[in-house]
Amino acid sequence: MSAPAFATPRLLRRAVVLTMPAAAILALMVMVQGLHVLVAGGLWLCAVAVVALMIRRTLRDAARLSLWARNLAAGGEAPAPDLTPESAAEEIASSVAQLRRAWQDRQGELAALARWNDNLFELLPDALVLLDEERRVVRVNAQALALFGRDLSGRDLAAVLRTPQVLDAADKVLAGGPAEGGSFDLVVPLEQSFRFRIDPLGRSPASTAVAVMTLTDLTAIKRMERMRADFVANASHELRTPLATLLGFIDTLRGPAKDDAEAHERFLAIMHEQGSRMARLIDDLLSLSRIEADEHTVPATVVDLARIVQGGADALAPLAQAKNARILVNLAQESCMVRGQADQLAQVVQNLLDNAVKYGRPGGTVTVTLGPADRVPDQAPAALRSGPAVVLAVEDQGEGIGREHLPRLTERFYRVDGARSRALGGTGLGLAIVKHIVNRHRGHLAIESVEGRGSTFSVTLTLASS
Numbered sequence: 001m002s003a004p005a006f007a008t009p010r011l012l013r014r015a016v017v018l019t020m021p022a023a024a025i026l027a028l029m030v031m032v033q034g035l036h037v038l039v040a041g042g043l044w045l046c047a048v049a050v051v052a053l054m055i056r057r058t059l060r061d062a063a064r065l066s067l068w069a070r071n072l073a074a075g076g077e078a079p080a081p082d083l084t085p086e087s088a089a090e091e092i093a094s095s096v097a098q099l100r101r102a103w104q105d106r107q108g109e110l111a112a113l114a115r116w117n118d119n120l121f122e123l124l125p126d127a128l129v130l131l132d133e134e135r136r137v138v139r140v141n142a143q144a145l146a147l148f149g150r151d152l153s154g155r156d157l158a159a160v161l162r163t164p165q166v167l168d169a170a171d172k173v174l175a176g177g178p179a180e181g182g183s184f185d186l187v188v189p190l191e192q193s194f195r196f197r198i199d200p201l202g203r204s205p206a207s208t209a210v211a212v213m214t215l216t217d218l219t220a221i222k223r224m225e226r227m228r229a230d231f232v233a234n235a236s237h238e239l240r241t242p243l244a245t246l247l248g249f250i251d252t253l254r255g256p257a258k259d260d261a262e263a264h265e266r267f268l269a270i271m272h273e274q275g276s277r278m279a280r281l282i283d284d285l286l287s288l289s290r291i292e293a294d295e296h297t298v299p300a301t302v303v304d305l306a307r308i309v310q311g312g313a314d315a316l317a318p319l320a321q322a323k324n325a326r327i328l329v330n331l332a333q334e335s336c337m338v339r340g341q342a343d344q345l346a347q348v349v350q351n352l353l354d355n356a357v358k359y360g361r362p363g364g365t366v367t368v369t370l371g372p373a374d375r376v377p378d379q380a381p382a383a384l385r386s387g388p389a390v391v392l393a394v395e396d397q398g399e400g401i402g403r404e405h406l407p408r409l410t411e412r413f414y415r416v417d418g419a420r421s422r423a424l425g426g427t428g429l430g431l432a433i434v435k436h437i438v439n440r441h442r443g444h445l446a447i448e449s450v451e452g453r454g455s456t457f458s459v460t461l462t463l464a465s466s
Ligand SMILES: Nc1ncnc2c1ncn2[C@@H]1O[C@H](COP(=O)(O)OP(=O)(O)OP(=O)(O)O)[C@@H](O)[C@H]1O
Pocket: 284, 351, 355, 356, 359, 360, 396, 398, 399, 400, 401, 409, 414, 415, 416, 417, 421, 422, 425, 426, 427, 428, 429, 430, 431, 432, 455
């Protein structure tokens, strides 16, 4: 950095002007006190030279200072220039350096704040879309990116969401109106429900965004609401059917069949069966609600899954024999200790074996295999995928299950063939109970089925470290 040079004639002129009072005093001394003219002249020239030197240094410092300040203002990082020690210019330079440090600190704080705001914007659980005055997308956060599947910056909101209600609300807010909100449903690509809100942001020199749209995904909540309503309707229906049968028979026994001993015998047997069905249903519902209540606590005890599997197979053997079927148990040599609750795991084994026998081929074989898992499915919880696991597989040779039914099989009361399941005494809650128990054990349930060949239900659980 070089300071501009000062022309000598200009310097001298200033020095001459500044030494005029001294020249006047020297002239007076020549006239009154007889000071020799040459001496007076010499003294004046010395004064001019000293003043010129002083001015030159001050002007040079000022020029260097101004050049440095301009460089800093333009964002430069130059160190302070060489200035006359202990001069006013040096003091100004030190104040400017202090100001620069304070400014740099403030800039650092602002940058950190901007980064923090950015993180917050990205991490908010709702989808956020910033809009400019022309209703164009300025920026979207990670949730919005995941929702729309691509970055829509620069596009009109109408290209992102075609819902007229949302576009009207955006237009009103962008025209200077207050915040607007509402809800809408999407059908494609997926059925989803959203609550939306558009808030004015006000103008800022930092961004062209003047409004923010917030989208809250209500799909899961709505699904839960629907499931709860369905559940109550289904449970009532399931209870009402045997109850109606019971009441019908009571009326018959009190009326037309009052004195018919043979009818009494037959009807009481049916009433007993219907009563047991209601009791079973209530037991299953209570069991399901207990499992759900415990679902967030992983069992602490370590149990031997092999013993549980063998016990379940022994218990179901008579049922299999009644169908001329057999249960084949294959237990691996390796330890199959898992962290779990024994009676709940027994319920899993019992429900899967019961289904395999019930829906399996009469005279067929149900194969139960227990051993180390070679591979844990990708959909399984991360903890299960990260360590050694055991897999329990129950395979039957039944009719199999259509692909379209597989995702819904573990829903409460869902049956592929309702009449058949009911005729077999089923409540339609067995697999829902299995799924919740497996969830509580942080395991994974996989269902594979080939129509006409049979089905395999596999439960993968983390192997307990011995
Ligand atoms: N191994 C299987 N093969 C073919 N279909 C099956 C099999 N297991 C279950 N299903 C089908 O899934 C439905 C739901 O099974 P789930 O065990 O939940 O109820 P359920 O057996 O009908 O009654 P519950 O188990 O309460 O006695 C059954 O009704 C049946 O249609």
